[in-house]
Amino acid sequence: MVCCILLSLLIGSFLWIFKFIGNTKLQADQKPLEWRLFSVEPISLNSLEEKQFSVRARLKSFSYAANGLNIMLKTEHNCWVHLTVTILVFSSALLLQISVSDWRWLVLAISIVWIAEAINTALEYLCDVVSPDLNSGIKAAKDIAAGAVLISAICAASLGLLTFFPYIESSIQNFANADFFICKAFQKN
Amino acid sequence: MKIENTQEKLHKVFLHPKNRHFSISRKQQFFITTTYLVLILLATACIQLTDSLSIKTFALGLYFPGSGFLYWTGYGNPDQTLFFLLALFTAFSFILSLIFWLATGNVFLPFLIWFGTAVSSGFYSYLHSSSEKTLFWQSAELYVLAFCLFSLLILYVVFKVLQFSQLRKRKKFHNLTTELPKKFTLSSVSEETINSLKDELSLDDLQLMRLLLDRALQPINEFNGFEWNDQFQSGAVRYQLNFMSYALSIAQSVHLPAFKGYLSEAQNNLILKQQDYRIWSYWKYENLWGNFKFGSDPIPRENIMYTGFVAAQISFFEANGNSNRFSNPHGFTCSDNSGNSYSYSLPEIIELLKTQYKSSKYGLLACEPNWIYPLCNFITASAIRTYDTTNRTHHWEEIKAGFKHRLETEFIRPDGMIIPFRSRFLGFAAPQIGGAIMQSFPCLFLNMILPEIAERQWQLFRHELKSKNLKRTCWPIDVGNYKFSRASSYTATAAAAVEFGDQDLANELMHLLDDECPKHVCQSVFHRDRSSLWAHSLELMARSGRKDAFKKLATIKAENKSDPYIKRLSYPDVLVAKAIHENNILSMVLYPGKKPGLYSVTIGNLNPNRSYRAFIKTKQTLHADDRGDATLNIPIYDRTEVHITPEDKY
Numbered sequence: 001m002v003c004c005i006l007l008s009l010l011i012g013s014f015l016w017i018f019k020f021i022g023n024t025k026l027q028a029d030q031k032p033l034e035w036r037l038f039s040v041e042p043i044s045l046n047s048l049e050e051k052q053f054s055v056r057a058r059l060k061s062f063s064y065a066a067n068g069l070n071i072m073l074k075t076e077h078n079c080w081v082h083l084t085v086t087i088l089v090f091s092s093a094l095l096l097q098i099s100v101s102d103w104r105w106l107v108l109a110i111s112i113v114w115i116a117e118a119i120n121t122a123l124e125y126l127c128d129v130v131s132p133d134l135n136s137g138i139k140a141a142k143d144i145a146a147g148a149v150l151i152s153a154i155c156a157a158s159l160g161l162l163t164f165f166p167y168i169e170s171s172i173q174n175f176a177n178a179d180f181f182i183c184k185a186f187q188k189n
Numbered sequence: 190m191k192i193e194n195t196q197e198k199l200h201k202v203f204l205h206p207k208n209r210h211f212s213i214s215r216k217q218q219f220f221i222t223t224t225y226l227v228l229i230l231l232a233t234a235c236i237q238l239t240d241s242l243s244i245k246t247f248a249l250g251l252y253f254p255g256s257g258f259l260y261w262t263g264y265g266n267p268d269q270t271l272f273f274l275l276a277l278f279t280a281f282s283f284i285l286s287l288i289f290w291l292a293t294g295n296v297f298l299p300f301l302i303w304f305g306t307a308v309s310s311g312f313y314s315y316l317h318s319s320s321e322k323t324l325f326w327q328s329a330e331l332y333v334l335a336f337c338l339f340s341l342l343i344l345y346v347v348f349k350v351l352q353f354s355q356l357r358k359r360k361k362f363h364n365l366t367t368e369l370p371k372k373f374t375l376s377s378v379s380e381e382t383i384n385s386l387k388d389e390l391s392l393d394d395l396q397l398m399r400l401l402l403d404r405a406l407q408p409i410n411e412f413n414g415f416e417w418n419d420q421f422q423s424g425a426v427r428y429q430l431n432f433m434s435y436a437l438s439i440a441q442s443v444h445l446p447a448f449k450g451y452l453s454e455a456q457n458n459l460i461l462k463q464q465d466y467r468i469w470s471y472w473k474y475e476n477l478w479g480n481f482k483f484g485s486d487p488i489p490r491e492n493i494m495y496t497g498f499v500a501a502q503i504s505f506f507e508a509n510g511n512s513n514r515f516s517n518p519h520g521f522t523c524s525d526n527s528g529n530s531y532s533y534s535l536p537e538i539i540e541l542l543k544t545q546y547k548s549s550k551y552g553l554l555a556c557e558p559n560w561i562y563p564l565c566n567f568i569t570a571s572a573i574r575t576y577d578t579t580n581r582t583h584h585w586e587e588i589k590a591g592f593k594h595r596l597e598t599e600f601i602r603p604d605g606m607i608i609p610f611r612s613r614f615l616g617f618a619a620p621q622i623g624g625a626i627m628q629s630f631p632c633l634f635l636n637m638i639l640p641e642i643a644e645r646q647w648q649l650f651r652h653e654l655k656s657k658n659l660k661r662t663c664w665p666i667d668v669g670n671y672k673f674s675r676a677s678s679y680t681a682t683a684a685a686a687v688e689f690g691d692q693d694l695a696n697e698l699m700h701l702l703d704d705e706c707p708k709h710v711c712q713s714v715f716h717r718d719r720s721s722l723w724a725h726s727l728e729l730m731a732r733s734g735r736k737d738a739f740k741k742l743a744t745i746k747a748e749n750k751s752d753p754y755i756k757r758l759s760y761p762d763v764l765v766a767k768a769i770h771e772n773n774i775l776s777m778v779l780y781p782g783k784k785p786g787l788y789s790v791t792i793g794n795l796n797p798n799r800s801y802r803a804f805i806k807t808k809q810t811l812h813a814d815d816r817g818d819a820t821l822n823i824p825i826y827d828r829t830e831v832h833i834t835p836e837d838k839y
Contacts, residue, residue: 035414
């Protein structure tokens with residue numbers, strides 16, 4: 001119905017505007033008035049020990065993790081490549097109907113690349129804060145971390161190849177056999 | 190306290206005789222009502238003259254938002270309820286869109302809903318024109334027309350009743366004025382109370398000031414500790430920056446005229462923060478959907494909620510003898526994300542504001558497109574007046590008469606209440622919402638530009654308050670962050686009360702604030718539960734203000750440019766409770782900010798190569814260098830008084 005579509009658009013525009021307004025928040029700080037320019041007083045060990053288990057705090061830790069991943073995905077171009085490859089690997093695995101035991105290798109391969117990339121990104125951020133200017137030591141640290149990502153990527157690629165190889169091989173064989181039978185059928189006719 | 194004679198008081202108290210007639214707004218209201226009646230007439234003619242169902246439905250949709258759907262609510266229609274709900278929902282959306290118009294200046298949305306749903310209902314009829322006649326409500330137009338005319342009549346009657354009661358109230362108030370001055374002792378503060386008020390800030394005040402300084406002294410592009418809500422209405426960050434700066438300016442003006450250092454830097458930073466695109470990016474949307482113009486430059490057209498407020502920030506900053514960098518060409522530059530830069534100086538902004546005031550039909554300028562708020566105009570006008578005082582110009586004199594006349598005749602009701610805001614487009618004013626704050630707080634800034642009207646309005650407010658519970662008159666929503674708390678109402682009214690010397694009311698409000706929003710001191714910084722940053726700024730205004738402090742800032746030029754002052758000290762190691770230069774003596778009161786110790790304080794503007802004596806607990810001699818600076822090491826363990834005088838005085 002035209003009118004319903006129009007009204008949905010109107011409501012949508014309201015919601016979009018409110019969402020837009022919500023997105024203008026720069027700080028997700030819940031209690032901004034507790035922010036201090038100079039946090040001079042160290043946190044006592046006793047207060048750390050006395051911390052009680054809280055479901056809210058646990059849920060909040062998930063939100064921090066999600067925020068970290070979000071930052072990584074938004075800022076690191078390598079992550080976009082990882083994401084594309086991850087989607088391709090998952091799609092191929094579903095297409096080739098690989099076994100549960102082989103899925104384990106794929107999950108491991110994908111995970112090690114993401115973990116290495118996350119640690120590398122975190123290290124880069126930290127290095128940029130510690131030394132915003134050029135520093136040979138910081139450069140070496142960053143390069144080594146990038147090397148770790150490369151190793152994990154090679155490792156993951158090897159695991160992927162080893163896992164997929166039998167399936168790809170059998171698929172090719174099936175395909176060839178199918179071609180062979182089709183050709184025979186044509187010859188008969 | 191000097192009691193003014195009755196005749197003088199009567200002159201001040203009487204309301205302007207012409208404010209019984211809102212001339213311009215009445216004309217606009219008449220124009221809008223007539224336009225609506227013509228629209229109804231045309232729609233009725235369309236319905237009567239045409240056989241086309243789609244045109245009939247469209248025309249019915251013009252009566253009021255959603256009414257077109259009522260055509261499809263005939264008894265035989267199985268979707269009768271759905272169409273009825275659709276009509277209700279459209280009407281509800283229209284009300285929401287009006288609120289949205291008020292909140293963001295989006296004038297486009299109400300029209301879109303009204304005409305969009307009329308068109309869509311017409312189009313639906315066009316697609317289903319072959320339906321059976323039993324599906325239609327044959328006499329819908331008759332009932333809808335009757336409903337519209339009846340609603341108009343009811344609104345007119347309500348309007349007249351309100352006007353009558355306002356006029357009666359006005360008469361009552363004028364009759365009461367004959368019993369002056371007993372009934373209207375304006376300043377409830379006694380002479381003793383005034384004398385007992387110290388001219389230095391207390392440790393509590395300093396801890397509250399630290400809350401603002403902490404935020405102001407962080408890097409310019411960082412906004413830690415600010416409350417990020419929407420950027421359109423009162424919770425916007427720009428207002429937090431404005432009022433933090435005003436509070437620091439008034440503290441400097443009253444208690445710390447001889448202290449620049451980090452206090453000056455903080456105000457400077459707060460002005461620079463206003464240049465951040467995130468602060469003023471809202472304008473490109475408001476300009477588009479409110480003024481139908483592309484462009485994000487926030488300065489040249491109205492938008493006084495940014496322009497006027499920033500101008501006030503800079504004017505107060507410069508009035509206290511701080512840097513005049515913002516008066517230099519390109520002193521204030523706003524750059525957007527597309528690489529466009531808009532540069533202005535304070536004189537240019539003031540000139541632009543004056544020009545707009547001169548050509549404004551209502552005498553006052555709109556903040557949101559088409560919405561005129563007197564409070565925003567008072568702040569803008571106070572910027573112009575303060576600028577005039579500092580620079581010996583006469584912009585305010587040029588616009589004062591028109592501003593005053595229109596304020597009295599268009600923005601103050603017959604019973605003397607200040608109208609919260611009026612629609613320039615519709616001519617209608619909002620009802621009295623917001624409680625006491627909407628009457629008390631504007632008086633604070635009105636006192637800077639039109640003190641005689643401000644005093645009258647304050648008396649009216651106090652008179653109204655007599656018969657009411659103070660707590661209940663304060664709105665339970667903090668306008669600084671939209672949370673449920675009376676903090677902003679208490680602090681805003683207290684700040685205004687202090688400006689009028691009404692210390693008893695201010696104290697009562699501060700007690701209520703203490704009860705409702707308990708304070709916490711964390712790392713030597715003070716903050717309150719359930720109180721916005723905006724309300725904290727107003728609290729500092731109330732705590733550090735004095736009678737007519739704002740008025741003096743706007744009208745008396747500070748002649749302290751060549752006086753010695755505290756030029757540099759480290760923050761937050763040393764807090765300054767008082768810094769005044771009088772009779773050739775620079776007096777200061779210092780507190781340790783973090784821990785007691787020996788701290789160096791640099792004094793500037795001394796006579797070069799001259800010796801001075803510092804009286805702390807022991808005498809110290811200090812020598813000014815070639816630039817007139819001298820550094821003094823002061824042991825600060827607790828409250829420490831320091832006096833510096835030229836050595837040859839002794």
